[in-house]
Amino acid sequence: MAEDVTRRDFHVKSVDGYAIALREVRPNDRTREAGKPPLIMLHGTRIPGLSEFDLDVPNGSFAATMAELGFPCYILDARGFGRSQRPAEMDKPPVPGKRSLVRTIEITRDIDAAVDWIRAEFGIEAVSMMGWGVGGTCCIMYAALWPEKTSHIVLYDTIYGGGGTYNMGRGSKWEDPDRPGRFNKPVFGNYQVNTLDLLEAHWDKQIPIEDKNAWRDPEMLKAFSQALLDGDPASSSYDPPAYRSPNGMLEDLFYMVLRHKLVHACQVYCRVMIINPELDTLCQDSDMEELIADLVNAEEVVHYRPPNTTHYVMLDRPERGRTAMTEAMVAFLT
Template sequence: MTAITRKDFHVDCVDGVKVAIREVRPDGPADRVPMILLHGTRIPGLSEFDLNVPNGSLAADLAAKGHVVYILDARGFGRSERPAEMDEPPAPYAKSLARSIEITRDVDAAADHLIAATGQAKVGLLGWGVGGTIVAMYAALWPEKVSHIVPYMMIYGGASGHPEFHIGSKWDDPEHPGRFNKKDFGNYAWNGLELLDRHWNEQIPIADKDAWRDPAMFQAFRQALIDGDPKGAEMDPPMYRSPNGMLEDLYTMAARVETLFSATQVYCKVMIVRGEYDKLSRPADMEAFIDDLVNAEAVVYWNPPDTTHYILLDRPERGRDALLERMDEFLR
């Protein structure tokens, strides 16, 4: 088994914000494409990519294959610098904090550091949910720095009819239909652990959830959320904070059916991953994304049946092993 080394540090973005990175690398040769892993709308990076349970660390799996991996917490998330507003109660009608276009600065700081640290010319990126949107946006903005992207359960904004994010939903401003509901959701959110409990359980199509997902994985994910926000960990019950910028962008793409960037500007290799039971990412939207990827070096669309939003953390036989095999082939 390949020995793995971890190191935590911060890097400065172009606008002075400090973002947290965990480096995960093999003790031996690391000559494959260096990778950046970016989390989704509400959950910081370690919760999704480096849990200390069997099959709980995509970062370690990639490192064992010879990749140097950076797990990034975007501004306002996890161990990264939080806007001062997040030390005050959420503010209705205020600007949503940490929009996706701002988070591309965080990705860029991580990419520059990773390129310098490894001596490689380009990086690969994997993003979960709106994180997948952001890594694709980044690839369009800085094509000279990106060789591969893996948008995982992403949203593009190319198809209407989203079952949760639509005009008239709770995310929609009742006084101004077609605008994000800043009155109720404010500039950032306090999240309870029940959000994860409910969402993951709803994805699994059998009554015995433990047969699909290791209970230790579930508990490790919950604990990582608590550990990622010391202020929230002091609350009873524990909670954690997340800025609402990615959430407003999700609303924009799904409800307003607007893309945040044009995929025609993506030139690298692209591997799209979508689980059959996922309700965030949808086939029609991914088809629109693929239609726009006219300049991509290669496009792979992996949409396996009988899989959830959490393939990376479900039991190996529930799609995780197959995904790792497909990714390994793609990243070669």
């Protein structure tokens, strides 16, 4: 990569013994960091951190973009994802009917391990964090559990549980047909194996024009797909190659679609930024409006709703919203 940053990979230990992977991305000129808070970046439901925040293509590393602007970034893989330690069950075939591995509440332990390391490293009391999708829900939950350790949270494409129209709720394959309103554990079980076509299909569906390459660099899709495989040492054992992910965040997403709030936002006291792309089908207006209504104790709430942008605005071409989103985030964090 040609960016003016330095990368370092290491692990921290969670309170319950998991080795949690972090990638540090910092500016080569550390004087740029003056007055800029360190920023943890947390991935979404099925996808590890590097594939979302640090791709080796132009404009593919949001971590490098933020680091060049002075923000030390720490990309986190929750247990069961990417370079972090996986539950032992994930070394065996998926088991239908078993409990979903790695629920959102467990991931707060992984965040806390990273937060405590960063607090000690920088000599600060509180840390900023950014979460994608259900990763944003994790950030809300963490901020409620440890308000004294949290200064800012950026909720990117997040779901809260306040309502909306989704395709994974009642009557979907995610609902147990024999127990309406329950996650379909008999089918999906403890973890699943994902093929790469899921990413392209979902991204293409978000883009509102016929020529997808005019909106998204085709090299970005290739790099994202390769990073998904690179993040799982077992990916080449599948035909075609595929990657594993725990089902805990998916189960939590299902229940939030049914309007179950995993955490109430009145317990959040830090500064909050919501990034709510207009074309995103996960992060919906009605849900974010209820989240804002519940954020009664937050020090500040910024609702950034960029028009004509997708779930992948951070990785779309710069003129499709990435540049404007970066500017809005920098203004919020500083």
